[in-house]
Amino acid sequence: MGFPTEILKKRMDFFKEQLRNSGVKLTHQRMEIFREVAMSEEHPDAEKIYRRVRKRLPSISLDTVYRTLWSLLDLGLISTLGPPRKTVRFDANMDSHHHYVCTKCGMTRDFYSKKLDRLRIRESESILETVQRTQVEVKGICVRCSRKMQLKNRFSREEK
Amino acid sequence: MGFPTEILKKRMDFFKEQLRNSGVKLTHQRMEIFREVAMSEEHPDAEKIYRRVRKRLPSISLDTVYRTLWSLLDLGLISTLGPPRKTVRFDANMDSHHHYVCTKCGMTRDFYSKKLDRLRIRESESILETVQRTQVEVKGICVRCSRKMQLKNRFSREEK
DNA sequence: TTTGGTGCAAACCGTTTGCATCGCT
């Protein structure tokens, strides 16, 4: 195995370009951290990325990894899995349903759709042994966060 | 507003039955904690559940809330949002893709589907202001966890 | 009465922050 070279190259080029455009410095650390995420198949967490990057940059620290990942997120170069949450959230609705999710604040609301319930995905490629359920996540920015961001933008425009 | 009475009743009845069947004691605390999750529209976290339950049971402690929630999860009475994770996980694949997710260990793998990409959900009921993307999560038990559980079951059978 | 359930406090661990230093541009 090994990660497809062209895809990795494409991602690295985009990464460099985005950093340049946004005035964020291109450092070793950022480069290696992004490379690690970009060539991973398994959506690693910060600790795992840290351990791997440290093989090439032994003096890097975990908090640089965190800071870098959050910047990359702001720049739209990576995303996080699921809603952003530092807390586990619970759901007592065991009927088949789907979710609207705000990627900013994590707000989540159920919705129902007979059509979506009928979704059947092709065989799970022997990754999952048994499938429990198939759920659609519609991700976006909720009304409240949207308003907040507009306000913020207005202020920062006025500051200039 | 207010939560539909029939649905809540149905959930409470199922809850009591499941506790009875599994030999887990039905205590005030468990009752109030489950009720709180069952009648919530917003997928609260442990802290929020704790604050609400405390209004009725002022002496309850946060760790009882946690312990209860994990038991309810084991009993299949509630679920958690997204893969169970104590760490944030990152994804540098910004192309449209979907996920296989193991609900036990959180293992997540990408898959692609032109057909699913074409999914268009009906208007988001003014909950989301703007939709960024629609992603399908196929949830189940991965091969590795499945094997582990089989082993465990075999042992516990032998213990008797 | 017995045993699982609960409350308390302390431990744990992932993540964040303040600050002094480093090293690109």
Add this chain to the structure above:
DNA sequence: AGCGATGCAAACGGTTTGCACCAAA
């Protein structure tokens, strides 16, 4: 030289655990 980026260590906050007490069957 200047200033953003980094490393270190300490703080933070959500979650878990050990233990003694309590209460339901």
